[in-house]
Amino acid sequence: MKNNNWKGWLYLIPAILFLGIFMVYPLIDVFVYSFEEGYNSASQTFFGVGLYNYRYVLRDPYFLQALKNTFILVIITVPISTGLALLISVGLSSIKPLKELFQTIYFLPYVTNTLAVGLVFMILFNKTAYTDGMINLVIKWFGGQAVDFIHGPYWAKMFVLCFYTIWVVLPFKILILTSALASVNPQFYSAARVDGTSKGRIFWKITVPMISPMLFYLIITGFIGAFKVYSDAVAIFGTDLNQAGMNTIVGFIYDMLYGDSGGYPSYASAAAIILFAVVLTITCINLLVSKKHVYYE
Amino acid sequence: MEVFLQDLTKKFPSRNRRVREDKIAVNHFTLKIPNGKLIGLLGPSGCGKSTALNMICGLEKPTEGRIFFNGEDITDLPPEHRGVGMVFQNYALYPHLTVEENIRFPLENLKGKDRLSKQEMHERVMAAAKLVQIEELMERKPSQMSGGQQQRVAIARALVKTPNVLLLDEPLSNLDARLRLQTREEIRRIQRETQVTTIFVTHDQEEAMSISDMIVVMKDGVLHQTGRPQEVYDDPVNLFVAQFLGTPPINTFSGSVRNGHLWIGEDDVMIISGVPDQEVHVGIRPEGFILQEDGPLCCDLIRVEVMGRDTSVVSNHPAAVSLTIRSIISSETQVDTTNPKVRFALKPAKTLLFSKETEERIRFEVK
Ligand SMILES: Nc1ncnc2c1ncn2[C@@H]1O[C@H](COP(=O)(O)OP(=O)(O)OP(=O)(O)O)[C@@H](O)[C@H]1O
Ligand SMILES: [Mg+2]
Numbered sequence: 001m002k003n004n005n006w007k008g009w010l011y012l013i014p015a016i017l018f019l020g021i022f023m024v025y026p027l028i029d030v031f032v033y034s035f036e037e038g039y040n041s042a043s044q045t046f047f048g049v050g051l052y053n054y055r056y057v058l059r060d061p062y063f064l065q066a067l068k069n070t071f072i073l074v075i076i077t078v079p080i081s082t083g084l085a086l087l088i089s090v091g092l093s094s095i096k097p098l099k100e101l102f103q104t105i106y107f108l109p110y111v112t113n114t115l116a117v118g119l120v121f122m123i124l125f126n127k128t129a130y131t132d133g134m135i136n137l138v139i140k141w142f143g144g145q146a147v148d149f150i151h152g153p154y155w156a157k158m159f160v161l162c163f164y165t166i167w168v169v170l171p172f173k174i175l176i177l178t179s180a181l182a183s184v185n186p187q188f189y190s191a192a193r194v195d196g197t198s199k200g201r202i203f204w205k206i207t208v209p210m211i212s213p214m215l216f217y218l219i220i221t222g223f224i225g226a227f228k229v230y231s232d233a234v235a236i237f238g239t240d241l242n243q244a245g246m247n248t249i250v251g252f253i254y255d256m257l258y259g260d261s262g263g264y265p266s267y268a269s270a271a272a273i274i275l276f277a278v279v280l281t282i283t284c285i286n287l288l289v290s291k292k293h294v295y296y297e
Numbered sequence: 298m299e300v301f302l303q304d305l306t307k308k309f310p311s312r313n314r315r316v317r318e319d320k321i322a323v324n325h326f327t328l329k330i331p332n333g334k335l336i337g338l339l340g341p342s343g344c345g346k347s348t349a350l351n352m353i354c355g356l357e358k359p360t361e362g363r364i365f366f367n368g369e370d371i372t373d374l375p376p377e378h379r380g381v382g383m384v385f386q387n388y389a390l391y392p393h394l395t396v397e398e399n400i401r402f403p404l405e406n407l408k409g410k411d412r413l414s415k416q417e418m419h420e421r422v423m424a425a426a427k428l429v430q431i432e433e434l435m436e437r438k439p440s441q442m443s444g445g446q447q448q449r450v451a452i453a454r455a456l457v458k459t460p461n462v463l464l465l466d467e468p469l470s471n472l473d474a475r476l477r478l479q480t481r482e483e484i485r486r487i488q489r490e491t492q493v494t495t496i497f498v499t500h501d502q503e504e505a506m507s508i509s510d511m512i513v514v515m516k517d518g519v520l521h522q523t524g525r526p527q528e529v530y531d532d533p534v535n536l537f538v539a540q541f542l543g544t545p546p547i548n549t550f551s552g553s554v555r556n557g558h559l560w561i562g563e564d565d566v567m568i569i570s571g572v573p574d575q576e577v578h579v580g581i582r583p584e585g586f587i588l589q590e591d592g593p594l595c596c597d598l599i600r601v602e603v604m605g606r607d608t609s610v611v612s613n614h615p616a617a618v619s620l621t622i623r624s625i626i627s628s629e630t631q632v633d634t635t636n637p638k639v640r641f642a643l644k645p646a647k648t649l650l651f652s653k654e655t656e657e658r659i660r661f662e663v664k
Pocket of ligand 1: 310
């Protein structure tokens with residue numbers, strides 16, 4: 001074995017080189033930038049080293065807004081999308097006729113372009129001088145007041161963003177969960193039925209534990225994905241997210257680099273590191289919780 | 298609990314569009330199982346044993362026919378109200394629960410007046426565990442146990458609600474030969490202790506013969522014969538049952554009856570009465586041969602295998618249907634291996650005749 005070790009490393013070299021250049025080096029660089037005060041990418045100069053960038057970013061009202069938006073988005077969309085996906089997958093696995101058709105329909109949004117879906121949402125929610133949008137028509141039909149979902153109050157905009165995010169992530173989760181459900185040995189359900197187990201108990205005590213690794217995978221990747229939401233917000237509210245008050249952390253980072261107020265790689269790096277710390281913390285908490293509740297075969 | 302299956306039929310609709318006919322898994326199956334007995338349900342793979350069991354426990358609805366427990370029609374009762382315990386082919390132990398939680402699971406489902414306190418549950422679980430001797434494994438997960446141990450847990454789980462009927466679907470098929478032997482004795486012991494009416498499904502005839510009070514032989518969904526194991530072995534109703542029971546299997550020949558003589562090929566082996574002239578299948582149990590220098594059945598000797606108590610003579614005959622003829626004789630008898638021919642006389646009780654057309658048994662008397 002020992003003699004062949006160098007061969008193993010040899011085979012790994014392309015991957016290591018690739019990851020090193022395009023992943024590890026930029027990561028380290030971002031970390032370094034975040035401590036360099038007043039870094040200028042054109043002249044490659046900076047004034048000093050310290051925590052100033054972090055202090056600045058954490059006091060920037062736009063960043064705080066983005067942080068708040070992101071957290072709300074994460075807390076609302078991850079549980080709802082995962083729960084909804086579980087519900088739909090369980091429904092899909094228990095029907096027989098037209099099962100394939102429904103599976104295809106539910107999977108369609110996944111292969112549809114984000115911006116195209118965004119356009120559909122515009123038609124659904126946007127209120128213009130000529131039309132109130134489909135949703136408002138429905139609201140008015142029930143005797144409600146029309147709401148401007150795109151330019152209106154904060155909660156309305158947040159609702160649209162959450163709705164959109166859930167809509168976009170749902171197909172993938174349904175796909176994963178239906179295949180997880182299909183892999184549960186039907187004999188467990190037979191055994192449970194002979195023992196007179198109620199439907200609810202079968203679901204919570206057998207189905208959920210059996211697919212818990214996949215559920216957990218979806219929750220972790222769901223958290224990470226929701227923390228990184230950016231293009232969804234752009235698709236609905238356009239590129240000036242700060243103006244709309246709907247910026248996200250990744251949006252803030254982008255703006256700091258390339259936006260109209262951009263050109264501040266140091267601030268962007270500091271924000272990126274903060275995001276990294278947040279995601280890392282959440283993931284660690286997830287892992288700790290999962291140790292207790294997830295069953296691996 | 299006396300179980301009575303009346304004219305039970307199960308048809309599965311054909312999934313293949315080109316084949317219109319339904320698949321008949323169980324075909325007009327009528328059987329009475331006395332209280333407290335262990336029944337071995339025996340048949341080749343795919344003959345409908347599991348389907349029959351699933352209908353008894355309520356997982357499948359019969360297409361036709363009725364099921365009675367102690368005279369009460371329970372055909373339309375859902376599984377949980379039938380009071381049956383079931384052990385599945387690969388145990389179906391919940392892998393994420395410990396042994397204790399697995400055994401407790403059925404008890405936790407009880408509602409209303411049957412509800413048990415924590416203490417009662419614990420006592421019942423421990424009693425069931427004690428019965429199958431797994432008290433020291435209670436904290437393990439199923440994946441941390443051997444096949445035999447898992448099997449016992451599955452039995453404990455099935456017994457914990459004190460069912461009226463215990464159903465075992467090929468419970469030993471995943472065990473190695475040694476463990477099989479041990480576990481089937483165990484099942485017999487548990488059944489004797491609990492006196493629960495038990496149906497034990499297997500396709501291994503030896504297994505069924507060794508532990509059952511009564512065996513039920515089926516093929517292609519049709520019940521062929523029931524009776525005590527020895528009875529069915531000695532007195533099979535048709536060629537299938539005769540061939541299915543016994544190791545080594547019965548030796549078959551094509552023969553004929555002419556003028557009260559039974560012929561196997563060119564050999565006039567026996568004088569019989571009560572059978573009209575016809576072509577027949579002749580089945581001879583391995584222990585039905587007597588080595589005799591002037592015996593009527595003349596075979597070509599292939600080899601002699603001495604296995605402790607018994608000697609088995611492997612030979613061939615032009616009229617044999619089986620590839621080789623295996624006869625078992627006492628070790629004390631010497632076989633002359635230099636002679637290429639070996640001659641046997643036949644024990645009439647071990648010689649069975651079957652109709653060439655219907656394969657039904659033809660009974661005869663010996664003069
Ligand atoms: N759900 C089903 N749909 C269609 N056909 C079925 C279904 N279940 C069983 N069958 C058919 O019914 C027949 C009997 O099946 P069953 O499972 O009862 O056999 P078995 O005797 O238990 O066999 P084994 O010893 O292999 O377990 C088989 O031919 C099988 O293909
Ligand atoms: Mg079976």
